Amino acid sequence: MNGLFQSFGKGLTAIFFACVVAWALVLIILPQLAMLERAMTKPARQLDSSVAGSLERDAANCVNILGHYLEPTEASAESGGVAIPSATGMAIPSMSGMASPTLNAGAARPYILQCDRATTHRKMVRESGERAFLDQLYDLPALSVSADAPIPDQIETARQIEQIAAQLYTTLQEAEANASQLGFGNFTAIGKPVMIPRTAEAQAQSDAAWASKALSLIGLRFTKDGNSYQRIGLEVLARTLFFAICATLLSLIVCYPIAYKVALATTPERAVWLMLGLIIPYAIVELMRIYAWTSIIDNRGLINEVLLWVGAITEPIQFKRSALTVFVVIVYTYVLFMVFPIYNVMNTLDRNQIEAARDLGASTARVHWRIIMPHSKAGIAVGCIATFMLAAGAFSVPRIISRGLQSEWFSQTIYNKFFEAENSNIGAAYSFSYTLVCFVIVAVFMWVMRTRLKDFARVQ
Numbered sequence: 001m002n003g004l005f006q007s008f009g010k011g012l013t014a015i016f017f018a019c020v021v022a023w024a025l026v027l028i029i030l031p032q033l034a035m036l037e038r039a040m041t042k043p044a045r046q047l048d049s050s051v052a053g054s055l056e057r058d059a060a061n062c063v064n065i066l067g068h069y070l071e072p073t074e075a076s077a078e079s080g081g082v083a084i085p086s087a088t089g090m091a092i093p094s095m096s097g098m099a100s101p102t103l104n105a106g107a108a109r110p111y112i113l114q115c116d117r118a119t120t121h122r123k124m125v126r127e128s129g130e131r132a133f134l135d136q137l138y139d140l141p142a143l144s145v146s147a148d149a150p151i152p153d154q155i156e157t158a159r160q161i162e163q164i165a166a167q168l169y170t171t172l173q174e175a176e177a178n179a180s181q182l183g184f185g186n187f188t189a190i191g192k193p194v195m196i197p198r199t200a201e202a203q204a205q206s207d208a209a210w211a212s213k214a215l216s217l218i219g220l221r222f223t224k225d226g227n228s229y230q231r232i233g234l235e236v237l238a239r240t241l242f243f244a245i246c247a248t249l250l251s252l253i254v255c256y257p258i259a260y261k262v263a264l265a266t267t268p269e270r271a272v273w274l275m276l277g278l279i280i281p282y283a284i285v286e287l288m289r290i291y292a293w294t295s296i297i298d299n300r301g302l303i304n305e306v307l308l309w310v311g312a313i314t315e316p317i318q319f320k321r322s323a324l325t326v327f328v329v330i331v332y333t334y335v336l337f338m339v340f341p342i343y344n345v346m347n348t349l350d351r352n353q354i355e356a357a358r359d360l361g362a363s364t365a366r367v368h369w370r371i372i373m374p375h376s377k378a379g380i381a382v383g384c385i386a387t388f389m390l391a392a393g394a395f396s397v398p399r400i401i402s403r404g405l406q407s408e409w410f411s412q413t414i415y416n417k418f419f420e421a422e423n424s425n426i427g428a429a430y431s432f433s434y435t436l437v438c439f440v441i442v443a444v445f446m447w448v449m450r451t452r453l454k455d456f457a458r459v460q
Contacts, residue, residue: 345379
C-alpha cells in the first residue's frame, strides 16, 4: 500500500481502489447475489396459489368446451358442421364440413382433458415428497366433473369448482405475498433421485457397464424395491467435472511441450514465428472455429473422406459420438489460455541453470522435474485453472460438436432449465451450486500445487 501511495499518490490510489470495488460489486457480487436470491425463491408453479389458479383455468375451459357440445356456435352453423372443441378451447369447424349431431343434455361426452383435471382433489407440490391434496389441505368440498353425468350437470359442477378455485386463489395469493418464499428446496433438486423405467434386459446391460458401476459406487445410481433410480442432476455434474478435468490434463500435456519449445528451446527469432503461428488462428471468431471443426469430423467430413479414399475404412467413423472429439476441440479452442501463462513464466528462467544441470549429468526428464516445472509452477497453475473453468463452463463446443448425440454437459442442463423448461429458479440453483463446486476444486488445486494468489503475479 505504501508503495502505491509513493508511486501514484493518494488520489490516484483511491481512484484505483474505487474502480476495483465498483468492478467487483457490479460484475461479481451483485450478479451472484441476484442469482442466489432467485435460486432460493420457490418456483411459482410450486406455490399453492398456482395450483388453485390452474384448477380455476381448467374448470373455466371445461365449461367453455362443454358449452360447445351442448349448443352449436354460430361459426359451426355457417360452416355446416358442428363445433369441435380444440385444445385451446376454441371452436373448430368439422373437417368434413358435414353437420354432425349435437350432444343432447343426457348424452355422454368424450374424454376432455380440462374436465378430467377439474377436480378439487388435486395433488399439491411438496418438496418433501409427501402426498397432499388441495381439498384436504384447505377443507374444500370434494368436487369433480363426472363424464357419465348429463352435460348440464357437468357444466354446473365445473362452474362451482371454478368459483371455489377463484376464491381460494385470491386468498392464497394474499397469504403468500406476506410470507417469505425463500428456502433451499431448489438446491435439493440437483440430487433428487428419478425413477428410470427399464426392461430387465436393459437393466442388466446398464448394470454391466463400467460407468454405471462407478456411478453406483458413489450413490448416483441405485435400485430400490425393484426399481432403478438415478440422481440425474448430480450425475451430469460429476460427469462434466470429470470431462473438464480430463480436458485440462490433455491441454497441459499438449501445451507444456509447446511452451517449452517456444520459451527455452528456440532462438528468439524463431520463437516469434512460433507464437504468431499460435495466435493468428485465434483472430477468427470462436464460433467460426468450432463450426469449422464440424466440416472436419462429419460423416462426410475431411477425415472420413480421406480415410475412405485410401481404403482404411468402409464406413464413416462417428466422431460426433466420441467424447474424445469434444476434448480435442476444447483443447484447440482454449489452447492459448494454457500456453501463455506457462510460456510467460518459463521465459523468465535462466537457461544457464538448465545447462548447469546437464553438465552435472541430469537427464532431460530430471531437468524438467527439478528445474523447469518448479519454476513454471505458477504458470501451470494459472493455465490449468483458466482451462478448467472454461472447459467446465463450455457450452458451444459440446453443443455444436456432439449435436445431441452425446451426454449433455452441466452448462447445457443449466441452459435447458432456464430457457427450455422455463424453470429459472431451479436453473439459478444449479448455476450457483456449480460455481461453488468449481471454486472449491480450484481452491483444492491451489492447495495441492502450494500456490498463492501473489504467485500468480509472476505469470504477468
